[in-house]
Amino acid sequence: MAKKKTTSNRPRHDIPEDVLDRILEQVDDPKDLLGADGLLRTLMGRLVERTLNTELTEHLGYSPGKERPTANARNGTTPKTLLTEAGKVDVRIPRDREGTFEPQLVAKHQRRLTGFDERIIALYSRGMSVREIQDFFQEAYNADVSPTLISRVTDGVLADVEAWRNRRLDSVYPIVYLDGLVVKVRHDGVVDNRTVYVVLGVNMEGRKEVLGLYMAGTEGAKFWLHVITELKNRGLDDILIACCDGLKGFPEAIEAVYPQTIVQTCIVHMVRNSLQFVSWKARKKLAQALKTIYTADTESQAVAALDAFEAEWGADYPAIVRSWRTNWHRVSPFFEFPKYIRRAIYTTNAIEALNRQLRKVLKTKGPIPTEEAAMKLLWMALNHASAKWSMPIRQWDLALQQFAIRFDGRVAV
DSSP, X not given: OOOOOOOOSSOTTOOOHHHHHHHHTTOSSHHHHHSTTOHHHHHHHHHHHHHHHHHHHHHHTSOTTSOOSSSOOEEEEEEEEEEETTEEEEEEEEEETTSOOOOSSSOTTOXXXXXXXXXXXXXXXXXXXXXXXXXXXXXXXXXXXXXXXXXXXXXXXXXXXXXXXXXXXXXXXXXXXXXXXXXXXXXTTEEEEEEEEEEEEEOTTSOEEEEEEEEESSOOHHHHHHHHXXXXXXXOOEEEEEEESOOTTHHHHHHHHOTTOEEEEOHHHHHHHHHTTSOHHHHHHHHHHHHHXXXXXXXXXXXXXXXXXXXXXXXXXXXXXXXHHHTHHHHGGGGGSOHHHHHHHSOOHHHHHHHHXXXXXXXXXXXXXXXXXXXXXHHHHHHHHHTTXXXXXXXXXXXXXXXXXXXXXXXXX
């Protein structure tokens, strides 16, 4: 029987201990390893040079000191300072006599090693200002990073933003949330408030996924028809439930494209809007009275609770009663579902939590110079936020079974 091959737990690029020992023999103080002129940067520079010289050997077809098969030959080096994650590293770039050598590790005119740009993008997406990023690199790596460089690096994601905005979507998203946030955009020297609408879907696995970002001057049926039609064209064939905050023109637009979709008004927003004009003294008591409506076990009990609310509060707050009765057909759909599903669909908390993170990022930037720059920033912030979305919605397996029954033929379990 052949002996089973064992695999080592050592990482693929691990350095043997004896090699590390020989390197560390040169270090008397920790500062000699990690400081501005430390061994780590020297080692990185030597490794870059060794790799570039190997590339040149392959390009020329012979090793140093060997017979040349062509007239082309080594032609000295050119000094270059690279910005790396370890700080500034001075290297010597080898040249060939004919000028045909194109280095792969450090391309011509390249001043930053892989990882440096990613660090800038990561800091920018976390909401750090340009000045804060400059200070970070100066303090951490003794590297001067200009605002122009930061802008050029972050602009490098624009192609990714465009690809993301046009990517194919799943055919079915059981739940889709919509909400907006205000972005200050500079236009012709004037700062305008523009609304960016975030479309957040819950896929068939119960995981959150941002489907798109859409900027609009004003909302209305025409704008929403454009958004929803675009989602349809990108492969989204069906939405079971769309949760939103009374967006003007949205119900009409979605019913034109997805006539079977249930539009659910966010209860939290309904309550918040109801309390807007209530005195502080009465607010807590009135909020408790409203809670009896949306926490009722059945729709008939909820209607009875609304009647009781009107009897007690209707004389003082007729506008609140009128709002709930007028919007009842958008408020009541969630009563069809068990309470563990209601928690997912009667509030847009999922998307509001995301928008709070986006607002924190926007707050550090001030007015954004262009709409394109605003979408770039929001996309990077979304990438950072969504990286933490690892778990599906609680009890999603049960919710999916309920959807399969309620929306017969539209959900495959």
